[in-house]
Amino acid sequence: MYSDLYSHITQFVELNSNDFEQISSYYECKTIKKKKHLLKANDLCKEIYFVTKGCLHLYFIDDSGTEKTVQFAMENWWLSDFQAFNRQSKTNFFIQAVETTDLLHISFDNYQKLLTDWPIMERYYRQIHEIAHGASLTRMRYIFNYSKEEVFYRFREQFPEFVQRVPQYLVASFLGLTPEYLSKIRGKKLS
């Protein structure tokens, strides 16, 4: 678990393993069972999560009561409602385990301490957020550019592993279409 985080950090900044020894003490690990929640609407968002094995998703419930997935996190991804986390305020989102998942988490207080004590981690997280932000823009671009049918094809092409691992109704909810329509798209392709 911790070694996964170490590998990830060293992809972005230089850090020797002695220092990481210390840094790792700011984090804790846990395992969460499939379908269990890490965060629910109206909770305070107290932690951010790093997936070492498994899959989480961040979703909300729209006005008509449907779950809509905003983001997935598989191995080596960070996930949280960062807006609520930063403000230490209530969230509108849910975080749930798609599969039974091993993860590391860090509390708000530890996060602040870590960033103050270890400026190198400030640098790490700056890059993590830059990348996440860039990824959001790219995703937005896909959704605007292509019909839903094409969005699905391109998504499957780019993340084939994803479409296999994640149940279809979650893929649908992530891509912004209904499970029924997604099913029809897949059916069409076979002809």
Next chain:
Amino acid sequence: MYSDLYSHITQFVELNSNDFEQISSYYECKTIKKKKHLLKANDLCKEIYFVTKGCLHLYFIDDSGTEKTVQFAMENWWLSDFQAFNRQSKTNFFIQAVETTDLLHISFDNYQKLLTDWPIMERYYRQIHEIAHGASLTRMRYIFNYSKEEVFYRFREQFPEFVQRVPQYLVASFLGLTPEYLSKIRGKKLS
């Protein structure tokens, strides 16, 4: 110009004006005329921009040749294709002035130097990107949750200034609908 950046930075981190004196030397300022471009597809993305007065937009051209706005930047916003900037690679996006705009910019090299020389700026940019990332998620949420008609109403309610300042076809392109349909929505409301 520079004082706007100083005000902005001190909203996120503590910084005395002597230090800022030094920091400001990493940035340059310029003014860009309405409709002029700061970045075009296939350019190297060499800079990031901070708007002090005016308005920029980041857009791309989709497969059918239509311009689609991904992001606006008004006063006190940062804008760039951060993905391309980080990788120092070619961009697919355009950045254009919606109005004649005063801005500060920083080159990739200076950005790297700045972050190394001034860890506090690492902290500042970490927060900028956290917020931008959070904003993207929120926007995604709007687009998924609501019909295009409602997306427009809510957008206008939240950013009335925006709808007035920015031409309608750009608002349409940002919200992901056609100018014609947006016009019909506005017409409807009058009844």
Next chain:
DNA sequence: CGGATCGTTGATCAACTTCAACGGTCGTGG
């Protein structure tokens, strides 16, 4: 075995796009 969960299929319908034509306004050049 039995129930819940997930994917499929077809019919209907609404939201939104596309295309084409028109009118107003702004800015530029003559």
Next chain:
DNA sequence: CCACGACCGTTGAAGTTGATCAACGATCCG
């Protein structure tokens, strides 16, 4: 300072995409 053209917003008719609803099958798991 006027006239022209480019640009932008509007309107209507027709066409598509994708949502919704309902029913059925398959599979998984207790």
